[in-house]
Amino acid sequence: MFTIENQATGKVFRTEGNGPILDDALIHGLNFPYGCQKGFCGKCKATIIEGEVGYDTDVPNGITPEEVADGMALLCQCHAKSDVSLVVEELDSLADIKVKILPCKVESITHLNHDVAQIFLKIPGAESLQYFAGQYIDLIHPDFEPRAFSIANAPKNSNLIELHVRLVDGGKFTHFIFNEMKEKSLLKLEGPKGDFFFREDSKKPVILLAGGTGFAPIKSIVEHAIATNLSRQIYVYWGAREACDLYMDLPQQWANTHDNIHFVPVLSEADEAWQGKTGYVHDSVLADFEDLTGYEVYACGPPAMVKSAANTFVAQGMIKDNFFSDAFVFAYTKEK
Structure with missing residues (x-):
């Protein structure tokens, strides 16, 4: 079991070193920045101050040999091989999260009762969506005006987005989603949006x-x-x-x-x-x-x-x- 410390914030968590440091950071509630989570975009770069990290395969394309020589690592791909002290600027406000427009595919549709459907959207390729628990997205279809739906799953898995869609009387888009939309349908989403999100630093009930x-x-x-x-x-x-x-x-x-x-x-x-x-x-x-x-x-x-x-x-x-x-x-x- 290894200790990971972010010297930029003083926050500490423990990891067994079996998976990417980013995954363990998110599980422990640290909002480390990330993008594709596949080693391509480089948004999860951090500077390793002390300790050793390694990759399961070759060093990913999202980081240059020069950056590696300077002590940088891609947290979405590297795992700890010892106690590690690093520096990364955590996301601590809405202003830190970029709103994106991303393609998505309907992974599944499940009718939970007579007027609520559970939709899972999959963001393909090397893209992902980073958000705070409680935020929402705008769902985009060329035949309808965009509509806002709250994200129903926790932010630890951002390649799949869960929505709960209620069939609204007279709502053309929700009628389409509830009665006509099929699995593998292609849509777009824009987000994350909204200032309704969970404040994790508080200790209040x-x-x-x-x-x-x-x-x-x-x-x-x-x-x-x-x-x-x-x-x-x-x-x-x-x-x-x-x-x-x-x-x-x-x-x-x-x-x-x-x-x-x-x-x-x-x-x-x-x-x-x-x-x-x-x-x-x-x-x-x-x-x-x-x-x-x-x-x-x-x-x-x-x-x-x-x-x-x-x-x-x-x-x-x-x-x-x-x-x-x-x-x-x-x-x-x-x-x-």
């Missing part, structure tokens, strides 16, 4: 509030927290109309297997068989937490839900700067 397919970016955040072994208390509240609208059982699985993750489903139009909480999802949070002063809240879903949560949570002690939101606006510009 987290309340994640989702309405409908607002669960998608919440899923990304939780999966990232699990991958990075985050120990903060996480409370997931998912609001929907009926039980069938809770289209994944993942939140309960998280709660069953991780002591720091808690799940509360809430239905606004529950039938007699429902034994859980009812009403508006933000009201359930208010009932469960008498004082929200020490919490961070991430709210994603319909604008009315987000607005109500913001107003009532502040009245119950939440600090405004600890409230992060993404309101889904379906008409004209967004279909999340």
Whole structure:
């Protein structure tokens, strides 16, 4: 087991040296920059100050012999052969991440219930997308106006992008996606976008509030927290109309297997068989937490839900700067 230290930030993580240093850095929550992850683009270059690294094959094309002689390495390809001290500028703000327009292919389409489809998009070739958990992309098709969809998977695997698409009444693009689009269809995406993303440096307990397919970016955040072994208390509240609208059982699985993750489903139009909480999802949070002063809240879903949560949570002690939101606006510009 080797220790990797980034002298630029003082952050440290451990690796067995079996895989690329970049992979272990991302797993441990360090936002090392990267591009293709195949050794071609050179965006993951770092300067090795102390220690030894190696490559499984020849030195990749993304780094020159002169750069290697100067102590540089490609973190997406090299692995540690000893304790390593290196210097790399980590991404710590939205301004550090470049918005790209990339081709993508529909890898799979799965209907999760009567009006929500899970789409996996694959970015081909030597391209990839670096993003923060919680951000979204614009999906582009030549026959429709671009539409925004939140990324539903954690950022550790950026060659596959997961989306949760709700069939919107009168939405031409979502109707096409839900009923007509086939696997291997070619599209484009533009992103990442949005200032709704998980603040990893905080130690405050987290309340994640989702309405409908607002669960998608919440899923990304939780999966990232699990991958990075985050120990903060996480409370997931998912609001929907009926039980069938809770289209994944993942939140309960998280709660069953991780002591720091808690799940509360809430239905606004529950039938007699429902034994859980009812009403508006933000009201359930208010009932469960008498004082929200020490919490961070991430709210994603319909604008009315987000607005109500913001107003009532502040009245119950939440600090405004600890409230992060993404309101889904379906008409004209967004279909999340």
